[in-house]
Amino acid sequence: MSLSSTIGRLRGRSASPDDVAPSPYTVRAAFRDGDAATRLSAVVLGLGNLARGQVVKGLAFLAVEIGFVVFIVRTGVANIAMIPSLGWRTQTKHMNEQGYWLYDQGDNSVIVLLYGVATLFIIAAFVWFWTVAVRSAYKAQKLKERDGAAPTLVDDLRAFTDLKAHDLLLGLPVAGVLGFTILPTLFMMSMAFTSYDSDHVQLFDWVGLENFTSIFGLSGEVNAGLFGQVLAWTLVWAFFATFLNFFFGTFLAMAINRKTIRGKGFWRALFSLSMAVPQFVSLLVMRTMLQQEGIVNRVLSALGWIDQPLPFFTDPTWARVTVIVINLWVGIPFTIMQVTGILQNIPAEQYEAARIDGANWWQTFVRITMPYMLFVLTPYLITTFTANVNNFNVIYLLSGGDPTPVGASAGSTDLLVTWLYKLTVDRGDYNIGAVIGIFTFVVLAVVSLITYRSSGSYKNEGGFR
């Protein structure tokens, strides 16, 4: 690599970070300018590469195509064909000659749906792979025309350590995310459009948007009123859980950080001690302690401070305040840890300059400390907010959503996610659960994309570099 091209590349990068020139080797160009071998590569993958002497690469493309075709013919077509009906055969039994009952399994709509979604997924992946192969054939052709020879296998492999390093490094992680995050999510989302509930365990059908309208109906186990109540509480909870944690955590971190306070290490250790106990353990312990007959109520009444047990998890307002307060207990140590590091990181020159300019404590805090922390912590705050909307553990282990009015499917402290969990796991109403999951996502997406896109650390990645 020549020096000037390196410098040119670097200069181009620093001028506008994301301005990567579009590749000249597109599928469209391949069809327009490609020769016979390149165009035929669209049908027989790797042909173009083989024609330019890239044997291993060409064979690899071909092998993937053959594998894909075999898969489609053997199971893929059947999987796709089942999607519209989601199966129809019920379980049957018949007696054989020896007089034993034999069961014929019949279709299981969940499995049919999963295989269908997975097959569509694989087809999408292959389409992407196809574009890669066609572009590769076209590129091999062009490079051969220009340089007399297409890149060899060694050249290609070497490119993976340098110009295409991102392909090498992203490969496995992306595959993992595709298989274990995106596929399950799509699969679950597709359930929102089916009748998969406790009455249709084995066989269910597509019902379109029926579940969405039923949520906004006025009656039923899941209705507009209940949904509104749970949604409102979820947002209130996430707001308080995130910002109270942030403010009290920052306050404590700054208090410990105060110049004249001694034993900084001791105080920090004291607050971090609670992090050592696994969260679910401390939550379960707190839950037992705060029961009607729990130790807190017993001690308080033994002291004569209360006549009757405090309704920690039996009164809606008490329960809501309790979970927020206990969440502070869980969360503040983490905030202290995080904020302490950032406080120490703020460039000392800035404080020095502010002091020379005669800024007082408050001005320093507002003009230097806060902007810096917000720059570093905005992504953190958004993730915390998201995590709190999805904070299954604290609610499920602490209050379990209680108090729950008789006959209602959600309690006063139920978040959308715990409600979803109860509906799916406890009741088997997967379709309604999936609808709630989709709404949770919509709420989060709207809130966080707006905040994130307007934050400094997104617009200006190198702001403090």
Add this chain to the structure above:
Amino acid sequence: MSKATAAVRAANGGGFLHDQRKRRIAGDAAIYAILTILGVIWVLPVVWVVFESFNKNTTPYQDTFFPTEYTVDNYVQLFTQTDVLDFPRMFMNTLIIAVFVCVISVFFVLSVAFCMSRLRFRMRKAFMNIALVLGMFPSIMSVIAVYFILKALGLTEGSVVIFALILVYAAGSGAGFYVMKGYMDTIPMSLDEAAYLDGCTRLQVFTKIIIPICKPMIVYQALTSFLTPWLDFVMARSIARTQDNYTVALGLYTMLQQQYINDWYARFAAGAVCVSIPIAILFIIMQRFYQESMSGSVKG
């Protein structure tokens, strides 16, 4: 600042300083008081768990806050009476899972963070936005679906469940690159540029420059991933359905179920202490590295 104001300051110096000192002492006292009260609140439940683990009376809902009689039987029973709930086995399961998850996650997170922070390629912003969007889907939603997928792959029976749990904890970890990327963003680009001028490839920049600088953050990442299997119980609960492949979180949760709680409450506390000690040690290590890492990559 003008000379005049400086002179006024100097003239008022004495009284003002006196006042400030008083205020400082009052502030210190208030802060010490607040820290002490809050410190007690934070430590009390932890201390209680430790005391409870030595409680001779194994039932929940007792009359006194701290136990009245103490014994080490709870620990002995926890590790010897393995016929009902096999705690040592759960401990080993979790340890194995944790080690693998730790190695895989660190590798994934480092790779993705490096690509997103230091390299520029097409679709980069798209990748970052997708990762952000994925984080907004309630993870509970995919828990149930993941079980169906593992079942279709034949990973829900017998000892392969351990493998399934490793897969589940580690596979999606690449999407959690944001913190690491934020850290890498604070490393000056000039370091990379100098290396490229010297003829380094991107992979060399990654392994020889970025990884060594990121050491504190790697320790943080390694410990958080190591802790995931110890702390998670929702995923484990939906995937590990027989007691052979329970993780400790699941085991401890089971001890508090209706049919066990009366005999197992003290042993639950003992188990919690056994899990907490390694975690506490890891946290002490982690905190040092974490604060180092939060205070920036390259110090000026």
